Amino acid sequence: MGRIYKKPVSMTKIAMRYCPGCGHSIAHRLIAEVIDELDIRERAVGIAPVGCSVFLDEYMDCDMIQVPHGRGCASATGMKRVRPDLIVFSYQGDGDLAAIGTAETIHAATRSENFTVIFINNAIYGMTGGQQAPTTMPGQKTTTNPYGREVKVHGYPIKVCEMLSALDGPIYLERVAVNNVPNVLKAKRAIKKAFQIQLDGLGFTLVEILSPCPTGWGVIPKKACEYVDEKMSKYYPLGVYKDLTKKK
Amino acid sequence: MEETITKLKAKIKIIETLCKGCGYCIDACPKKILEMASYSNQSGYHPARCIKPEDCIGCALCYQVCPEIAIEVEKL
Amino acid sequence: MKNMEKYKMGEKVLMKGNEALAEGAVRAGCRFFAGYPITPQNEIPEYLSWRIFEVGGTFIQSESEIAAINMIFGVAACGVRGMTSSSGCGISLKQEGISYIASAELPFFYANIIRGGPGLGNIAPAQSDYFQATRGGGHGDYRVIVLAPNSVTEMGNFPKLAYDLADKYRNPCMVLADGLLGQMMEPMEFNFDWVDPDKLPPKDYIVTGCKGRPRRIINTLHMIPSILEKHNWHLYEKYQRIEENEVRFEGCNLEDAEIVIVAYGTSARISTEAVIKGRKKGIKVGLFRPITLWPFPKKAINELADRVKKLLVVEMNMGQMVEDVEIAVSGKSAIHFLGRPGGSLPTGDEVLDKVEEILSKPASPERERGK
Numbered sequence A: 001m002g003r004i005y006k007k008p009v010s011m012t013k014i015a016m017r018y019c020p021g022c023g024h025s026i027a028h029r030l031i032a033e034v035i036d037e038l039d040i041r042e043r044a045v046g047i048a049p050v051g052c053s054v055f056l057d058e059y060m061d062c063d064m065i066q067v068p069h070g071r072g073c074a075s076a077t078g079m080k081r082v083r084p085d086l087i088v089f090s091y092q093g094d095g096d097l098a099a100i101g102t103a104e105t106i107h108a109a110t111r112s113e114n115f116t117v118i119f120i121n122n123a124i125y126g127m128t129g130g131q132q133a134p135t136t137m138p139g140q141k142t143t144t145n146p147y148g149r150e151v152k153v154h155g156y157p158i159k160v161c162e163m164l165s166a167l168d169g170p171i172y173l174e175r176v177a178v179n180n181v182p183n184v185l186k187a188k189r190a191i192k193k194a195f196q197i198q199l200d201g202l203g204f205t206l207v208e209i210l211s212p213c214p215t216g217w218g219v220i221p222k223k224a225c226e227y228v229d230e231k232m233s234k235y236y237p238l239g240v241y242k243d244l245t246k247k248k
Numbered sequence B: 001m002e003e004t005i006t007k008l009k010a011k012i013k014i015i016e017t018l019c020k021g022c023g024y025c026i027d028a029c030p031k032k033i034l035e036m037a038s039y040s041n042q043s044g045y046h047p048a049r050c051i052k053p054e055d056c057i058g059c060a061l062c063y064q065v066c067p068e069i070a071i072e073v074e075k076l
Numbered sequence C: 001m002k003n004m005e006k007y008k009m010g011e012k013v014l015m016k017g018n019e020a021l022a023e024g025a026v027r028a029g030c031r032f033f034a035g036y037p038i039t040p041q042n043e044i045p046e047y048l049s050w051r052i053f054e055v056g057g058t059f060i061q062s063e064s065e066i067a068a069i070n071m072i073f074g075v076a077a078c079g080v081r082g083m084t085s086s087s088g089c090g091i092s093l094k095q096e097g098i099s100y101i102a103s104a105e106l107p108f109f110y111a112n113i114i115r116g117g118p119g120l121g122n123i124a125p126a127q128s129d130y131f132q133a134t135r136g137g138g139h140g141d142y143r144v145i146v147l148a149p150n151s152v153t154e155m156g157n158f159p160k161l162a163y164d165l166a167d168k169y170r171n172p173c174m175v176l177a178d179g180l181l182g183q184m185m186e187p188m189e190f191n192f193d194w195v196d197p198d199k200l201p202p203k204d205y206i207v208t209g210c211k212g213r214p215r216r217i218i219n220t221l222h223m224i225p226s227i228l229e230k231h232n233w234h235l236y237e238k239y240q241r242i243e244e245n246e247v248r249f250e251g252c253n254l255e256d257a258e259i260v261i262v263a264y265g266t267s268a269r270i271s272t273e274a275v276i277k278g279r280k281k282g283i284k285v286g287l288f289r290p291i292t293l294w295p296f297p298k299k300a301i302n303e304l305a306d307r308v309k310k311l312l313v314v315e316m317n318m319g320q321m322v323e324d325v326e327i328a329v330s331g332k333s334a335i336h337f338l339g340r341p342g343g344s345l346p347t348g349d350e351v352l353d354k355v356e357e358i359l360s361k362p363a364s365p366e367r368e369r370g371k
């Protein structure tokens, strides 16, 4: 009768080593819950990026591979092309996906490769110590923007969902956040939808998750969640950017 | 004598060793029954604790925002 | 199932080197190709762009060489025989991925149809990527098995050898050729039976979903130095086994030779001409041709140096393999060098002139630099 909320089956017992209040761990749990609910753990292969979430392969209790920085979408393409029966997801940070791996991302999207990308936008390079990311917002301070990102010097941030929505290939693009309860629940619905689209064989899906990085932003976790609402989601509006499921 | 024990709606368990004290659950709880402990766990964080488990309604909102999956909730 | 085999084993066919390599790969069970156009290897992707679909495989013209190699990483991780090919700068771009795959100990096959370098260089045949190939090529301490064909027949048959070695040792294996071998046409024949990829032995290290078994992880990150050190020593042991068991070379007219030319690939072909002409003139010249460039036939060359006091290394570069020959000979014989970098080819007469010049002088222990 009653429901039990506890660690999903698709996660290992290993305790996650993220900073206090980091959004990565919430995103991990949501993916695992979706894998449990869709009952695809035994067909799933996850791709861990280079970044704070490089240890994703320790936390997910399914087959995992860790690939070079930025190349998740290329490796996922190879896997899915030779084993279309697998459920492949590529988990990537913003430096990984939108700087060093921009080409791989765009081309996998435009080929509409049938896998799911979970894209963590925390506007910073977490793992290497809080440097500027392609998603760092104008004025935002990082360890390589000590006075705040100056667009005349560093250019403008990349809005991944908006950019990819200009392509014909992607089937489903949504931007969500994991900074409060309603957003977490919406994020899970988006992830589940993306995986379902892959199960249905329709094509490329990407869920962008605005994710607090209290350490990189130099604020306490609570303030980091407020920052997602007050600053990030103003610059990166939440919502569905593309959904071709109805047309197909 | 009338029955005075009200039926528990839910069971909440906080795995203090996993908690990193971010405080997300404290803000998320609609019943405001979670708080930061004054002591610290073995990692040096003040863990969240439930001060009135009997008031828990099992909404699991704390579970939803807990990055460490340090909270388990069972709705009875 | 319809017959997918295009040529019978042993059947003589006229083929271009690059096409023979591509057909050979398909014949050896390759079912995925990803690559990015670059001359002089374009016949490989062009051929596979239709041929691989005939056998139920997939071809992707990737957005870059970096994407191609990482697609192959995924394909190898799923246990499928995948392949990529490139040249010069394209192979440089692939090195990060090759290093990851070598560390993850996944088998795959790739070809470098070398062009002149450095930089954009040119598209003429060269052997300037010997160091890159035989030292691993990318970052970190690793090796890839390097096969150097010198004919269209070998171009067609080495993919099978490469896949078998790659599977046997769970290691990348490459063919190192050049534009001349890639683009010339000559009669060739396949010397192996059609490989049905479904009948290859199963691999217990690939990621294909954890149904009915514990999950698997393919990972190249080892944060604890002692664990990475252990992994490095494990790779080292494997490389030692490869050095012990997989050295391949060929000799011609070695028995009575006073001077031996050491050359591989195209330069070996050219040197063969010098040997034939030299023998006609009564010159006791032989040819030693390494077929595996890594593992390098160190021992065989060392033994050769016991008998032959003059060696001439011929390369289409400024002198790369000559360093391995020096190590192998360890001072026992004089080593001479004839190099033509930049996409220029030495002629058979040029090689023979050099042979005669060396024979006219007493053996000196110093290696002569330059042309």
Ligand SMILES: Cc1ncc(C[n+]2csc(CCOP(=O)(O)OP(=O)(O)O)c2C)c(N)n1
Residues within 6 Å of the ligand: A050, A051, A052, A053, A069, A092, A093, A094, A095, A096, A097, A120, A122, A124, A125, A126, A127, A128, A133
């Ligand atoms: C080719 C290469 N360049 C640079 C690095 C170093 N590096 C590791 S993580 C990282 C940044 C990751 O940032 P992001 O993708 O935003 O993920 P986050 O850590 O913020 O989760 C970089 C630059 C690398 N590992 N490989």
Ligand code: SF4
Residues within 6 Å of the ligand: A017, A018, A019, A020, A021, A022, A023, A024, A052, A122, A126, A127, A212, A213, A214, A215, A216
């Ligand atoms: S640095 Fe940021 S992204 Fe990385 S673990 Fe810490 S909070 Fe998370």
